[in-house]
Amino acid sequence: MTTPSSTPTSGRTPDSSRPTVVVVGAGFAGLTAARELENAGIDVRIFEARDRIGGRAWTDARLGGHQLEMGATWVHWMQPFVWTEITRYGQEIYPSPDIDQAYWIGDGVVHEGTEHDLDVALTALQERIFEGSRDFFPYPHDPLHVLHDPSTPVELRERFIAADRGGVLDCLRNGEYTQEQIDLADAYWSAGYQGSTATASPLMAKHWASLSDHRSSLMDEQTLRFKLVDGMRGLYEAVASDLAADITLNTAVIEVRHDATSSSVVLADGTVVTADAVVVTVPIGALKNITFVPDLGAEQRALVTDGTNSTGFKIWIKVAGHRSVIAGAPGEHPISLLRSEYFLEDEDATILVGFGSDHTAIDLDDVASAQKAVDVWDAGLAVLDCGGHDWVADRWSGQTWATLRSGQFFEGWKSFHTKRTRLRFAGADFAKGWNGVVVDGAIETGITTARGIIDDLTTPARHAG
Incomplete structure (x- = not known):
């Protein structure tokens, strides 16, 4: 896995005989989605607007050099998706x-x-x-x-x-x-x-x-209660190390084009990257930075406009x-x-x-x-x-974890589970389990969204289901 900062050229990955998926965002949802797609023989390209991976999980040195979690912190063995990753990569926990x-x-x-x-x-x-x-x-x-x-x-x-x-x-x-x-x-x-x-x-x-x-x-x-001995960084870097795909940092996606059979993204410098599908893992609070063609549905637009309860x-x-x-x-x-x-x-x-x-x-x-x-x-x-x-002030998140306003549990986040085109969404904000609050939900959606795309690309007749 490499993390170049330069903007790539347009087009598909070298093996054009294989399906290609673009993943927008290199947090836990994007990384686990990419790993799942690669394991199914799909070429993946990952674009991350920040200068680092991890998304809203970020282990950083603060307060005199102490490694502290700026975002997501606690994990537990009853969170099934993150515990699987902790076990897979041999991570350890300790109590607060x-x-x-x-x-x-x-x-x-x-x-x-x-x-x-x-x-x-x-x-x-x-x-x-x-x-x-x-x-x-x-x-x-x-x-x-x-x-x-x-x-x-x-x-x-x-x-x-x-x-x-x-x-x-x-x-x-x-x-x-x-x-x-x-x-x-x-x-x-x-x-x-x-x-x-x-x-x-x-x-x-x-x-x-x-x-x-x-x-x-x-x-x-x-x-x-329980934190990772090596921090969240130990876990997200472990997932990233399993990827063959390059993770292109400092590269914002400003537009996503999508239809029933293909998709493409437009980068900040105007470069167009084509793919068979796109997975957007951007938090709800930052989706306003991306233009979607065709536009999002009315319920989705309302949630993006109103924002979550996370201020x-x-x-x-x-x-x-x-x-x-x-x-x-x-x-x-x-x-x-x-x-x-x-x-x-x-x-x-x-x-x-x-x-x-x-x-x-x-x-x-x-x-x-x-x-x-x-x-x-x-x-x-x-x-x-x-x-x-x-x-909240960070352009690439626009919120902390996504908690829901009155009416949004029923009318908001579920609208991003749509499968009508080759545009899909993943991230803790859209999880069915630990929605918003912990890394478990991000990993859940990374896996389930990737499996849906794999199904689409390997059994095309079912993709509109």
């Missing part, structure tokens, strides 16, 4: 640390306790938020099953569609819960949805619950001393969730990871901005350094 002290803001007051106290307080709220998940998602990796199954009762179908409306915390605003409890749930889901809980589709939280055996403790373990950020903060803490604050605060991740004994410091719902509410690289954000807990955290990547 246990926490000694918890702080949370509720009804304007800072509360203190243990992490267990926080978990107990949150569990009852999560059970209410997850209500209906067993009925709605009997098959978690087929999230629209109840709509497609003709035996689904009309009442259940109507409840499912209704559950995609409103905000994720609406179920708590019925007089049964205190403002402290609502604020606690708001802290959790402002971080989880990476955006306002008022506009966050309630169905997405229920779907995450179904992928976690409907248990909040397991959902936390899957999404916040937030991830920040790494180094503080003085050994501080084993977790902290939560409702979404009006810059940081909604903060927890210790690395204890630096040689520096007498701790690196914490934080998440918030509004990327404009904090300067990720400014110590004073981070200090002001953590001071809300009055926990004596002295910020030494901080850093992160603003994915």
